[in-house]
Structures are given as C-alpha cells and as structure tokens.
Amino acid sequence: MQPFLAHPFDSDRLHEECGIFGAIGVADASNFVALGLHALQHRGQEAGGIVSHDADQGFNSAHRFGYVRDNFTKADVMATLPGPLAIGHVRYSTAGSKANTAIRDVQPFFGEFHMGGCAIAHNGNITNAAALRRELIERGSIFQSSSDSECIIHLMARSIQRNIPERMKDALRRIEGAFSVIAMTRTKLIGVRDPLGVRPLVLGRVGDDGFVLASETCALDIIGAEFVREVEPGEMVVISKGKVQTSRPFGPSQGRFCIFEHVYFSRPDSIISGRSVYETRRQIGVELAREAPIEADLVCPVPDSGTPAAIGFAQESGIPYGMGIIRNQYMGRTFIEPTDQIRNMGVRLKLNVNRALIRGKRVVLVDDSVVRGTTSRKIKDMIMDAGAAEVHFRIASPPTAWPCFYGVDTPDRDKLLAAQMTPEEMREWIGVDSLSFVSLDGLYRAVGEAGGRNAKCPQYCDACFSGDYPVAPFDQLERGFRMKPGSETALNEAAE
Template sequence: MSNKMPPAHPFDDDKLREECGVFGVIGVTDAANFVALGLHALQHRGQEAGGIVTHSPETGFNQARRMGLVRDNFTSEKMMAMLPGSIGIGHVRYSTAGNKNQQTAIRDVQPFFGEFSMGGAAVAHNGNITNANSLRRELIERGSIFQSSSDTECIIHLMARSMGRNIPDRMEEALRKVEGAFSIVAMTRTKLIGCRDALGVRPLVLGKIGNGWALASESCALDIIGAEFVREIAPGEMVVITEKGVESHYPFRPNRARFCIFEHVYFSRPDSIVGGRSVYETRENIGRELAKEAPVEADIVCPVPDSGTPAAIGYSLQSGIPYAMGIIRNQYMGRTFIEPTEQIRNMGVRLKLNVNRALIKDKRVILVDDSVVRGTTSRKIKEMILDAGAKEVHFRIASPPTAWPCFYGVDTPQREKLLAATMTEDEMRSHLGVDSLKFISLDGLYRAVGEANGRDPNAPSYCDACFSGEYPVAPSDMIEQGFQAKTAAE
C-alpha cells in the first residue's frame, strides 16, 4: 500500500493555495471551542491539517494536532475536553513545502510548542520565511535539533537561543532575524501574542469578545464567535494581550506596507473586511473594471463558481449583459469522495462542476474566473461549456496573468508550469481554445482596490510579485537554489 498522501485538492489543482490560517483567543471560558469555531471559518485557508494548543492552571499546556478538516477532528466532546483553558491558539494548514508523507506530515502541523526557562510557549504562523534554509543550517550547526520540515520551527529555536527576559522579548529578537512574510499568533500561560512582518504581507485582525480578545487571519473568523472587529494589526506591530488589555510594540524598522493584493482577488472569504474594504465589494469592482477594459458581445455572463461569482456580478452590472448561473457547483463532493484513479481524475472537474445545459445552449457565454494558473481546469470547463451547446466561449479573468511564483506563504507551481510565464495572452487563448481571453490589467486591479490612479510603478502599495515579478523581500533561499529573478528586459 502506498504511503503517499492523496493531493489535498485532487480535482482542482489549478488554483493558488493559501498556506494557512491562524486564530487565538484569551479571556473566555472553554477557549478550545472558540478556537475550533474560528478555524472552521478559516478552513478555506488550509484543509490539509489543523492544530489547537490551550493552557489551564490545572493541566498546563494541552495540544492536539490532526490531519484533515476541523469539522472531522475538533467537534467531539471527548476531543474538546482534552483541551481545557481560557487561552488558546490554533492553525489550519495547506503545506507549500515540507513532507507530504501521511505518517511524518503530522510533525509539520502547527501550533509548535517549546519549553523555555521562563515557561512554555506555542507559536502558529501564516506566511513563509524566505531565509529559512540558511537559518536552519546555522541553527543545526549550533546544536539545534529540528523535529519538522516547517520553516516555523526556526522561530522556536531562535527564541530558545535568545537571552530575552520574557517570551515576547525573545520572540521580537527571533523575528528580527527572519526574512519573508509572517503573521503570527502565539501564547504563553497568560499572554496572547500577535505579530505581522514589517511589510504586512499577510493579514491579521484583532477582535473583542466580552472581557476577552481574539486574533485571526480574517474578520470572518471573528464573526463566527460573535466577536467585535476592533482593527487590523498594523504592519510591523506586535500586540501582547493579557487580562489587563492590549499592549502594542513595534520591533521592526518602519517600512512601507505591501499587503498581498491576491487576498482581495481570491484568498480571503468574500464576507471578510480586508484593509478596511469589503472583499465582496472589491471583487465586484474588479468585475466592473474588467468589463470596462475588455468588453465583448455576448448573451450571458457566468461565473466559474464559487470564486468567480462576485467579479461576474460586477462584469454583468457594468456591461448590462445578463448574469446567469451557467455552471452549478456540487457542494457535497468531499475530499475523500473516491480514490482519484487516472480515469476518475480525468472526470475531476465534472465531479465538482456541472453545466446548466438549458441555459448555455446556443448562447455566447462570458466565463469569469479569478485566475489562470496552469490552465488545466480552464480547458476542461471550456470543453464542458461547448459540449452543452454554447455558440462562443469568452474567458475574462479577474486578475492579471500569474507569471511568477509566490514565496510568501502561497502554494505556487514552479515558474515554468505557470501558463503566463511561457505564453503570450494570444498563445494562452489558443491553448485554452476559447474565442477570446482577457485579463484585468495590473492598473485596473489597483483601481478596483481603491487606487484611483492605478499602480505606482515606483512605489506600489501592495505586494503583486505573482503578477509583476517584483519581490518586496528577496527570496534568498530560492535564489540560492537557482531561481532567476526578474530581469530589466522583463
């Protein structure tokens, strides 16, 4: 029997995947239940595994890490009884790198826990440390023994070597040696800690629930527990939360924020608030901009569900072409529906999506999707639409061409596997076999997120490296391994 894990998304390997989501709470009864609810709301950010750590004076630190979905692991009374306490943090994961072997991958599941001279601490991390390989080599040479392949473990070892007088001080010192993108939720026996990197690439928000507090990757996780959204943690800010309240520290040199613009396009849930903006409204704006930039005569506008829906609505409203649910999503296809043999894998998209034939037949169809990565799913959807009798198929994509890999916590194929890295737009249209293919421009995307003048090429306000190839933090580990950064000609 093979010990290789099935792909986390066996029927949808053509999307960029957020690496993980983090959540923490303090000052509540049964913190684990709140953490489980928060992680459930963040499940879209990682479906491979999850973990929860809590602390109570009677039992000390308690932890559980499991492969699979939150609903399958952290809902039973027996499980939650093993995680007592009024403070807790959690993590959901979709690995980018690391071990995919079922029997060893559990070692990579966060939160990670460490015992220090002043007490224990647990750390959960969303993002990617771009100098993790060099840090790991240095730490191992100095005697550190690693238990996982996760870059997050570097933070624990750096904290262990720090001479800081308390856990927050040690975390500050450790994070000053880290490069890349990170939003961190951590805990001690009495403190909940949250921190974002100096550029604020990955999201983190603060909420208030009764006399307690919560930290989460997205505001939708605050909604599910009935917490009031207070604010976003600022780029470069560390908050230390105790029963006395919230203290802010700024351990990093001030820098211009470069929040991930793809959070607006795809990663965040549409009911979240990101950068003070409704994600849903932003995606509708993207559709409107796309309709202005790339109009086409057609009969209906159809989203590729579910991620293309708000942009398709915006395109329809702007263009005046009727919106229609031409593709229906099967909401009940679980990850373990059937073992994906080659024959079944070829049917994969049809297992998840089905064409509304009566609506599509004899129509000129505009399909709106959030992105094109490898192009494999787009080709299959196009074939399904044509099989249903469509006269024409026009793709409109709610993001610029994804031509560069992300090294800041997103699962991205190697550059040569990205369709836009090897083909022009017209070549991609021919490859997909559609009547027309248009992407929103980078300026159009910036306008949709509130930048009236588009993208400032000298000082862009977002991280858009996956589109532009301009990395705000040099991916030093990948460059060491041979990655070719963007040249002036590109």
C-alpha cells in the same frame, strides 16, 4: 490515519497555506478557536491543530489531519483542551509534499523555555529558512519537523532576553519573508506581523476582557466578536489581563499587503482595510467589463471564486447574468481516491454545466485566475459540449507569471502558463474565442487605489503578477531561481 489528500484537479488553483486564530480571557477558549478555524477552513484544508493552557493542567495540544469539523467538534477531543487561552492553525501544504506530510509538521509548534512554555502558529513563508536551519543545526538545534516555522522556536531558544515576547522579537528580526504569527504563553496572547504586512491579522474583542486574533474578520463573526482593528505591518500586540500592549520591533515600515487576498484567498464576507472583499471583487468585474468589452448573451461565473466579479461584469456590461455552471457542494474528503479514472473525470466531479441555460448562447466565463490553464481548458470543453455558440474568458486578475514565495502554494515558474505564453498564445492553447485579464492598474483601482499602481512604490505585494518581489527570496535564489532583470537592484535600493 493517512494525510488528507486534496482533489487531484485542485493543483490548478493557488492555495493560501495557512489560517491562524487565538483567544484569551474566555471560558473554554479552545471552543472559540475551533469555531474560528472552521471559518478559516478555506485557508488550509489538509490539517489543523490547537494548543490550550489551563492553570491546573498546563499546556495541552491536539493535532489532526483533515477538516476542523471532523476533528475539533468532538466532545472527547475538546475536553482535552481546557483553559481560557488557546491558539490554533489550519494548514495547506505545498504542492507535491502532501503524501509525505507527518503529524509533527502540523502547527501550532510548542517550545519549553526556562521561563515557561510558548506555542506559535505561523501564516506565511520564511524566505531565508534554509540558511537559518543550517546555522541552527550546526549550533546544536534538533528539528522535529520539516516546516520553516519551526525556526522561530529555535531562534527564541537561543535568545538571551528575559521574557518570551522579547525573545520572539529577537527571533523575528532574524527572519526574512512574510509572517503573521499568533503565539501564547501561560498568561499572554501575542500577535505580530512582518514589517511589510504581507499576510493578514486582525484583532477582535469578546465580552469585557476577552480578545481574539485571527487571519480574517469572518472568523470574528462566527463567534460574535467585535472587530477592533487590524494589527498593523511591523506591529506586535501582547494581550494579558484584558489589556493590549503594542510595540514596533522592526522600526518604521511601509506595508505591502498581498493583493491576491482581495482577488481570491480571503472569504468574500471578510473586510480588509475597511473594504468589503465582496465589493472589491465585484468592482474587479466592473473594471474587466470596461477594459475588455464583448458582445455576448450570458455572463457566467466559474464558481465560487468567480461569482462576485461575474456579477460586476454583468452589471457594467448589461449582459444577463446566469449560473451556467453548478458546483457540487458535497464533495468531501471521503470521496477522493486519486485513481486514473477519477483524474480523467477532472473538473466534472466538482462542476457541472447547466445545459438548458448554455445551449446556443455566446457565453462570457469569469474566473479569478489562470495558473496552469488545464482547468480552464476543461471548463471550456464542458461549455462547448453543452452547445455554447461562443466561449469568452474574462479573468479577474492579471496574468500569473511569477511564483509566490510568501506563503502561497504556487507552481514553479515553468509551470505557469502566463510565464510561457503571450495572452494570445494562451487564448489559442485554451481554445476560446477571446481571453482577457484585468490590468494591474485596473486591479489597483478595484481595491480602492484610484490612480492605479505606483510603479516605483507599489502599494501592495503583487509579485505573482509583476515579478517585483518586496523581499528577496533567498532560499530560491540559492536554488537557482532567476528574478526579473533589475529586481535585485530595486530590492537593494528599497533596503537602503
């Protein structure tokens, strides 16, 4: 089977690269995992995998390209994954590598140690993976994939600790970057977040003795699990026999959660830090309306990610809200054949303008971000072709001027429009009557930080907007990436 190919015009979006889910203490845990991964499909649409354990059959696994619904709803597949313990992973690979993706790159990864087997699923990115990989290969490790996540298994194999949780602690202390990891042994489900808690992980309960770990709370809802709490930054939880044990492998730490989870990555029906993602996005629209008011006739979201912010903008501004752009909900993977003809059709395959509503109107388009800007130009052209009198863009995030190295598929900096142009130059290039982004302070207010961003000690990872990386991107620096002047000094001071 050939790897799943993303839509040719999807490269103008930022993509979260992974979603993870695990279940223990439930009958047919793999079915729970499949449902959880289905709820997390927005976090990774290229491939997925499930590993389960059964006392009679041992470890079993299935890895497939494509959607969860096409692979892990089939009785013959699920019958090969028995047992009360399972973990799973959905994946979205980095730009440019999809055609070369092999099934061996699809997680969860599995390793057999003398004390038993262990499978791991990782969401995030290891920023010193290249150096670790070189070291491990020089010492005799044989890698089976191109994934940075495989380093964790090899580091565990070289640990001298006597059990798997302790070996995992050893391995993760060697790792830099962002990681939320779910792992399983024959009897334990393990969850751990990096010291900064950049990527999300939550704990839920099913029945009396069942527990689940997931990237988002929406994955708990689909199986009727009770939300217990978020796994804290730098925390490891080990679940066995209906009990949860917790430890702090990395010492004290201050969280720097990815703020773009609030803006775009997480599903709007998820809860982050006790706050509704939908409500946060609506509040971003409120902040936008206050910061960048405009006289207009219609507020229109770019579906679907711009919808909550557009609602907030309309409510605050008093401008009527309308669905001026309609999204085609039925574009499945079987439709795509990335020919030149389809590439030229661009976003028209995915979005269509509601001409009767748009004609003659001064339209405010609300979108979540501008990356390369190519999609924004095409949407503007569609709106103007439909007879709009004016087109104004309002963006529910600050300008994306820096690449992310913590588990998000981001173009190189020279491909980011905001890294090459001022906002006014971006407005002219896109060809709209006005263009405004929510400020970084406004974004922080929307997520509940009333005082805005603390410049000396930001409460979130906002490196894609500010260039202030909380963890040095070692591999990228080795390849010649240049950080913002002063950033390396700030990183060294923070480390001390």
